[in-house]
Amino acid sequence: xxxxLKAHLKKFVELNEEDFQIILSFFQTVQVRKKENLLTExxxxxxxxxxxxxxxxKFFINEKGTEQTTEFAIETWWMTDNMAFEHQQPTxxxxxxxxxxxxLVISAQAQEQLLTKFPIxxxxxxxxxxxxxxxxxxxxxxxxxxxxxxxxxxxEERHPEFVQRIPQYLIASFLGFTPEYLxxxxxxxxS
Amino acid sequence: xxxxLKAHLKKFVELNEEDFQIILSFFQTVQVRKKENLLTExxxxxxxxxxxxxxxxKFFINEKGTEQTTEFAIETWWMTDNMAFEHQQPTxxxxxxxxxxxxLVISAQAQEQLLTKFPIxxxxxxxxxxxxxxxxxxxxxxxxxxxxxxxxxxxEERHPEFVQRIPQYLIASFLGFTPEYLxxxxxxxxS
Numbered sequence: 212x213x214x215x216l217k218a219h220l221k222k223f224v225e226l227n228e229e230d231f232q233i234i235l236s237f238f239q240t241v242q243v244r245k246k247e248n249l250l251t252e253x254x255x256x257x258x259x260x261x262x263x264x265x266x267x268x269k270f271f272i273n274e275k276g277t278e279q280t281t282e283f284a285i286e287t288w289w290m291t292d293n294m295a296f297e298h299q300q301p302t303x304x305x306x307x308x309x310x311x312x313x314x315l316v317i318s319a320q321a322q323e324q325l326l327t328k329f330p331i332x333x334x335x336x337x338x339x340x341x342x343x344x345x346x347x348x349x350x351x352x353x354x355x356x357x358x359x360x361x362x363x364x365x366x367e368e369r370h371p372e373f374v375q376r377i378p379q380y381l382i383a384s385f386l387g388f389t390p391e392y393l394x395x396x397x398x399x400x401x402s
Numbered sequence: 403x404x405x406x407l408k409a410h411l412k413k414f415v416e417l418n419e420e421d422f423q424i425i426l427s428f429f430q431t432v433q434v435r436k437k438e439n440l441l442t443e444x445x446x447x448x449x450x451x452x453x454x455x456x457x458x459x460k461f462f463i464n465e466k467g468t469e470q471t472t473e474f475a476i477e478t479w480w481m482t483d484n485m486a487f488e489h490q491q492p493t494x495x496x497x498x499x500x501x502x503x504x505x506l507v508i509s510a511q512a513q514e515q516l517l518t519k520f521p522i523x524x525x526x527x528x529x530x531x532x533x534x535x536x537x538x539x540x541x542x543x544x545x546x547x548x549x550x551x552x553x554x555x556x557x558e559e560r561h562p563e564f565v566q567r568i569p570q571y572l573i574a575s576f577l578g579f580t581p582e583y584l585x586x587x588x589x590x591x592x593s
Contacts, residue, residue, distance in 0.1 A: 340528060344535040
């Protein structure tokens with residue numbers, strides 16, 4: 212399963228097998244069951260997660276007491292609360308498994324040591340953060356620009372693998388509306 | 403003025419004067435006048451901007467034909483349309499000077515060469531993107547979580563330097579409401 216990380220690293224940097232095995236030793240592999248939390252609001256955010264298999268989501272509890280999902284991560288995606296992770300502070304978020312998942316976990320301290328020992332990993336993480344930031348900038352544009360309905364249709368067109376894989380009520384939680392409203396939109400689309 | 407870049411680099415990496423002078427040679431310095439565009443919708447996004455002095459903003463024209471500001475950059479902040487910059491594609495954004503500004507400019511090609519020649523810059527940009535991404539994740543949370551009014555008050559509390567420096571109508575454009583509504587909120591606050 213660690214082949215998935217190796218292939219992802221090799222997309223960005225050159226790496227031999229020996230180095231990869233040392234890099235891998237900075238991580239732990241954990242199995243999480245569907246709906247299990249990896250991170251809970253108020254905890255210090257100690258870890259960075261890389262999805263080998265399965266799906267995670269990040270959410271917070273909004274003022275109405277509802278779970279508002281802000282991100283999903285599937286295979287080869289990284290996830291953490293980056294602000295709380297960098298500063299080793301309590302988080303405002305939850306990270307939860309959407310499916311039974313297999314995750315590589317690295318602590319903030321181990322990630323620092325990894326970057327010191329393998330400067331090539333600076334390049335890898337530079338790419339990871341650069342792309343995540345770019346996607347996030349577009350996301351902010353859509354949050355301003357698109358109606359919730361248009362955002363859903365865009366999601367359906369650009370990421371059909373998400374819409375099919377992720378339970379309806381979580382798609383609704385990501386888009387910021389009720390499952391009932393999502394059913395209405397889908398019904399309108401099909402009629 | 404290039405001392406500002408040097409100090410910013412030194413916050414993240416060790417660097418001698420000779421290397422800094424070579425690094426600096428990858429950039430051009432440009433002066434932009436207030437309201438001048440550095441980037442226009444539809445152009446290929448060729449450049450990454452670092453603010454030495456002044457202030458830039460990024461905006462797009464929304465469906466109503468209104469300018470929606472999504473980001474500001476002041477001294478030592480980077481700005482570009484990262485998605486279009488990485489893929490060298492046409493942008494959906496404008497980047498415009500809010501004040502007369504002095505900017506360091508690096509092309510996508512020169513940035514690649516810089517990273518190849520000075521791998522230490524991988525570490526620098528890893529930090530730049532990591533922090534930008536972390537801030538952007540919090541921004542997305544606030545876009546879901548806070549009313550526009552609460553978002554304005556948060557901006558006032560956490561970034562008074564912005565609220566004082568940036569013209570009212572641009573603060574309104576960033577928050578996604580009309581200048582009239584912003585005046586109302588401010589009046590309510592003062593009363």
